[in-house]
Amino acid sequence: MQQIKKVVIAGGGTAGWLAGAALSKKLAGVVDVVLVESDEIGTVGVGEATIPPMRVFHQLLGIDEQEFMRATSATFKLGIEFENWGKLGESYIHSFGNTGKGAWMCQFVHFWLRAKELGYSGEFGDYCYELQAAKANKFGLSANMPPISYAYHLDATAYAKYLRAFSEKNGLQRVEGKIQSVQQNDSTGFIESIILASGECIEGDLFIDCTGFRGVLIEQTLNTGYEDWSHWLPCDSAAAVQTESSGEPIPYTKSIARESGWQWRIPLQHRTGNGLVYCSHYLTDVDAINQLQQNLDGKALTDPRTIKFRTGRRRKIWNKNCVALGLSSGFLEPLESTSIYLFMIGISRLMQSFPFSGIYPSVIDEFNNTAIDELEKIRDFIILHYKVTDRDDTPFWRYCKNMDIPDSLAQRIELFKEYGHIFQLDGELFRIDSWTQVMLGQGIVPKQYHHVTQTMTDRELQSFLAAIKNGINQAVEKLPAHHDFIKSYCKI
Numbered sequence: 093m094q095q096i097k098k099v100v101i102a103g104g105g106t107a108g109w110l111a112g113a114a115l116s117k118k119l120a121g122v123v124d125v126v127l128v129e130s131d132e133i134g135t136v137g138v139g140e141a142t143i144p145p146m147r148v149f150h151q152l153l154g155i156d157e158q159e160f161m162r163a164t165s166a167t168f169k170l171g172i173e174f175e176n177w178g179k180l181g182e183s184y185i186h187s188f189g190n191t192g193k194g195a196w197m198c199q200f201v202h203f204w205l206r207a208k209e210l211g212y213s214g215e216f217g218d219y220c221y222e223l224q225a226a227k228a229n230k231f232g233l234s235a236n237m238p239p240i241s242y243a244y245h246l247d248a249t250a251y252a253k254y255l256r257a258f259s260e261k262n263g264l265q266r267v268e269g270k271i272q273s274v275q276q277n278d279s280t281g282f283i284e285s286i287i288l289a290s291g292e293c294i295e296g297d298l299f300i301d302c303t304g305f306r307g308v309l310i311e312q313t314l315n316t317g318y319e320d321w322s323h324w325l326p327c328d329s330a331a332a333v334q335t336e337s338s339g340e341p342i343p344y345t346k347s348i349a350r351e352s353g354w355q356w357r358i359p360l361q362h363r364t365g366n367g368l369v370y371c372s373h374y375l376t377d378v379d380a381i382n383q384l385q386q387n388l389d390g391k392a393l394t395d396p397r398t399i400k401f402r403t404g405r406r407r408k409i410w411n412k413n414c415v416a417l418g419l420s421s422g423f424l425e426p427l428e429s430t431s432i433y434l435f436m437i438g439i440s441r442l443m444q445s446f447p448f449s450g451i452y453p454s455v456i457d458e459f460n461n462t463a464i465d466e467l468e469k470i471r472d473f474i475i476l477h478y479k480v481t482d483r484d485d486t487p488f489w490r491y492c493k494n495m496d497i498p499d500s501l502a503q504r505i506e507l508f509k510e511y512g513h514i515f516q517l518d519g520e521l522f523r524i525d526s527w528t529q530v531m532l533g534q535g536i537v538p539k540q541y542h543h544v545t546q547t548m549t550d551r552e553l554q555s556f557l558a559a560i561k562n563g564i565n566q567a568v569e570k571l572p573a574h575h576d577f578i579k580s581y582c583k584i
């Protein structure tokens with residue numbers, strides 16, 4: 093077995109540069125890191141909404157939050173507002189916070205359901221600090237305020253640039269050029285080197301494929317194969333355009349369901365990212381661009397671009413001496429902003445089980461099993477948004493409403509419908525609060541609630557709920573406006 097002394101990262105999008113940043117910072121002097129990227133090919137140029145674990149990853153790398161936010165024109169993100177998903181004209185926010193206070197025997201939703209039956213529950217989101225702060229367009233970080241769970245909206249191109257500077261400072265070597273061919277060992281099939289169009293040969297021991305949808309190493313070279321999930325996640329295209337900001341940036345992403353897909357709005361400090369994710373079986377690319385342009389709320393700054401994808405995953409994320417990270421490893425819907433998270437966790441896992449003294453099947457199997465398990469749980473959560481809908485106004489929504497879903501998801505929906513119970517599995521990204529907010533938001537009303545809630549008198553339940561609600565309202569009242577906070581936080 094060959095020792096791993098040199099890592100070659102193919103591709104310089106967000107995935108490549110994040111892998112480069114982590115390896116160069118944390119394994120400097122132990123492994124050499126080279127990154128190859130092609131200016132001619134460029135990057136996918138989207139991927140601007142994130143989820144809270146990004147903060148932990150940044151902290152591990154020692155990334156300064158204020159410096160990062162300035163460099164990427166980032167705003168704070170407290171969740172996602174889903175409009176028209178369960179029913180036309182209805183909306184809800186899936187926030188990053190916890191809702192209410194549960195008991196050991198049952199979750200908060202049961203108390204809320206009982207209060208709903210008695211007629212004084214209010215909205216489920218009334219009991220979530222982050223959700224109320226999002227609605228009030230407020231945000232703040234201070235020792236005097238309750239802790240707040242948040243992520244960012246960021247400029248993807250600026251983020252890759254920022255990570256490049258960070259990595260090069262830590263000794264990463266960057267090579268510009270297009271990969272023309274890949275050389276493999278005759279007997280093992282392991283990748284030995286990549287050859288650029290210039291003729292330059294870059295040898296390595298471990299290769300990280302971050303070449304985006306092309307999968308130059310993992311697929312074009314190693315023919316790893318792809319498991320297609322488009323029967324569950326039928327959207328296969330996106331039109332994307334950047335616009336001028338139409339007002340002060342809000343601290344949440346907007347996801348607006350349209351007739352054959354959904355539209356995102358991602359507010360940055362200096363502009364808004366917009367896109368329409370759609371299913372080309374029901375909407376042509378030209379009509380998608382028209383629909384997106386008709387629904388922009390600011391002046392377009394760029395020409396619309398069409399991006400094609402296929403939802404699913406590589407059969408192996410790690411194959412031989414090649415690990416796929418980012419779009420080369422597969423793609424879920426951008427609906428819950430999980431892609432960047434997935435390669436952050438992939439990089440962490442790779443570093444935790446780094447095969448310094450050689451690549452044995454055990455390390456590959458463990459990596460693949462964990463990665464695939466996590467991906468499938470996230471997949472179920474995303475399918476939930478499409479499946480649980482009352483919409484039957486277009487062929488696309490009729491398809492989603494009636495499609496078969498994985499048994500694992502069907503069981504969860506059934507459990508919530510019948511009993512109001514939700515669970516979070518080991519190693520699962522989305523929390524009980526996330527599942528609850530989306531299930532309720534999409535229109536499921538559980539048939540029953542836990543009767544331990546009846547051990548509280550009506551008056552006790554009312555004052556329990558009122559105390560939570562009032563505490564949240566008072567805390568939100570004291571928060572600064574999101575925009576004002578960014579201005580002072582990002583000031584040099």
Ligand SMILES: Cc1cc2nc3c(=O)[nH]c(=O)nc-3n(C[C@H](O)[C@H](O)[C@H](O)COP(=O)(O)OP(=O)(O)OC[C@H]3O[C@@H](n4cnc5c(N)ncnc54)[C@H](O)[C@@H]3O)c2cc1C
Nearest residue numbers: 103104105107135136139141271303304418419426431432
């Ligand atoms: C419509 C859409 C919306 C999305 N929204 C979100 C979101 O909100 N949040 C989120 O977390 N994720 C989102 N994603 C996913 C996110 O964009 C990606 O996960 C992220 O940008 C990482 O991409 P990447 O680095 O894998 O690929 P890319 O950005 O495509 O980078 C590929 C790199 O490989 C290089 N390359 C390719 N071929 C060669 C070659 N032959 N030789 C040399 N170099 C080569 C390219 O030049 C480039 O540097 C979205 C994706 C899509 C399609």
